Amino acid sequence: MKSTSLSLTPYEQALLDGEHGTGKQLAMSVIVRMARFYGAPRLLEISGAHIDSSVYFGPAGLEFAERLAALGAQVSVPTTLNVSALDEHNWQEWAVPPEWASEARRQMIAYEAMGCRPTWTCAPYQVELTPKFGQQIAWGESSAIVFANSVLGARTARYPDLMDICAAIVGRVPEASLHLTENRAGELILDLAEISAEIQAESSFYPVLGTLLGKLAGNKIPVVNNFVGTPTEDDLKALGAASASAGAVALFHIVGVTPEAPTLDAAIQGRQDVPTIRVTQAMIREAWQLLTKASGDELDMVILGSPHFSLAEFKALAPLVAGKKKHPSVKFLVTSSRAMAALAHKAGLLEPIKAFGAQITLDTCILVSPMLPPEITRLMTNSGKYAYYAPGLLETEITFGSLQDCVRSAEIGRVTRDESLWN
């Protein structure tokens, strides 16, 4: 696309010429064409990858994975796998069609055959191979990309499905985009000076702020200034996931919180004329409202865990449900990873959660696995990502609330929320 010429090392040229096999050649061909797209002068070595392409969508993605695997392609860097489209061991408990499950399973096998680790989670950074500050990586999964860049200070472009596996196979990416320091400067300042400390202290503020970030920043790099909250890792996970759902945010800075933003000046790399938006209470309220699409207070299911529920989130949920029972007409589902659920089990956190009547699904989520039976049409969640995508993908209604709201609604069998903070 751009006229800058791309220079390859002898090894990279050999990959492209097929001297290391046709699987690596196909992957290299895609990477080289994308390098030309970015106008990159050369390729950059990576030391880790996270693959979103493992999710089964249909025959074309499966064909691509099986072709690469059949051609003998192997990943050349430590590589984790995103969610699959299937809870490998428990999908029969749900409405997943068996033929569909068998295709999804073939896709899982193809990626495992290429040497990827079967982590099956959208929050790999909470499981294993957490990237280090400054590490060059190629990640897929929008919520993981934004976390790696913003919270960990690792460096990945917003890699799409199908490119992530190609990068993992050849161990190279175009030298461009967020891999380079000069492309990581904030481009838009969101000033929270007018937003009360009381709201900023609330856990459900983070997905709302993320939604606003996504709407206002689009595909730019936002910098949040005058932030007074004390976010947990899961708060930042929720913020990032929402910002990458409502917008195309791949990197955000929060002054005084995230590693590349010790000061506002550092976050914008000393640049002048970066525009500032003064965030108002009305804008926060509007973002909060955007996350609910429901016509009443009827409720079929509470759904938690997008991105996947962490050990800390299980720890927060357990005491809220201990000794209680959910309403019999409402399902309560938590989506998580094998690794996090195993830790929660060891810590004794799953007993009260299961006694409450909750179910736990691993490896996948309701957005990518056709697991929900058709009678489930009214959802409630504390996840900005679930709230954003469920109406389009699942054609369900959804109400956004705090974790406390979700538990309480499940108990009484109808949606109830404390709205005082937002009015």
Add this chain to the structure above:
Amino acid sequence: MELSGQIIEAGEASGELLVSAEPLSFWGGYDYHTGNIIDQRHPLAGLCAAGRILAVPFTRGSSSTTAVLLEAIKAGTAPAAIITTAPDSFFALASIVADEMYGKPVPLISLSDGQFALLQSGQSAHIKHDGTIKIQ
């Protein structure tokens, strides 16, 4: 009217324009079985983009947009071409992989914001190999 765009993936295409200033995620936004836009929060929700020329500024959201577009290309429900306001890596990658796999890239053209603003849904457009867009 004739517009001159930047070629992201070259190709020829004709079809009715489907235009929105709102970015779109194909994951959660595009049903590859039908070519319908299904993001209930998107202004084009309910409309079919299959065989039409889709004009959206860029892709929002999920990195699975490419996977969904590749499925649509294989299924024959993809837009005939896509016009954006800046080179979009997700559309580019899907088009490149479709070319590697099926020899069927989707033509991609990027316009300036000013030129993009001239596009209207319902107009008939013809995209030429040199990146020119003829609109009637």
